[in-house]
Amino acid sequence: MSQTISQDKVVGIHYVVKTTEGQLLDQSKEGQPLQFIFGRGMLIKGLENALAGKATGDKFETEIAPADAYGERHDGLIQTVPRSLFGDNEVAPGMQFRASTDNGEQSVIIVDVNDDEVTVDGNHPLAGTALQFDVEVVEVRDATASELDHGHVHPNGQDHD
Ligand SMILES: [Zn+2]
Structure with missing residues (x-):
């Protein structure tokens, strides 16, 4: 059967x-x-x-x-943080890394970078x-x-x- x-x-x-x-x-x-x-x-x-x-x-x-x-996309998961937080690490759009957030460890992707600030998106890519x-x-x-x-x-x- x-x-x-x-x-x-x-x-x-x-x-x-x-x-x-x-x-x-x-x-x-x-x-x-x-x-x-x-x-x-x-x-x-x-x-x-x-x-x-x-x-x-x-x-x-x-x-x-x-x-x-x-899941749905949440605009609240897009955050702008000071570039200084990344120290000497290379930062460029498209890079992914793990970050500790209020919701625990989360995978985030860098979506924008300028001289002072980095914009990261904690939404799942899908x-x-x-x-x-x-x-x-x-x-x-x-x-x-x-x-x-x-x-x-x-x-x-x-x-x-
Ligand atoms: Zn086994």
Whole structure:
């Protein structure tokens, strides 16, 4: 009997994800499906919701709103800080780094630099973007005890040291 996707199943998928304008963002590699333990927050919420109940061989397309993907953009996460905070480090638009903020460690990207100030954006690069997924389910099976214990998938379910 074929299994359907539910909490703690090991799932393998091939996928292509694009913006709704058709820009390719990411895709699984040929012969290397993305494997994960379902229901543990390893995927964006909208994709987990779309996968629930699917079985091996199912193919589907789904459009996921920003709120169920990488969140909405928040202007409050764009901040201007003194350039002196960066010391002698090189700063240029497009550079990404980790910063400690009021919300804890956060990845930020530099969007503008002038002599005195640096503007950084703490939004996820895909915040505010709706995603179009094309998905094929290639594997659904029970997780082994050690996979559940470790919280990750083992190749062919085999144990490791
Ligand atoms: Zn392991």
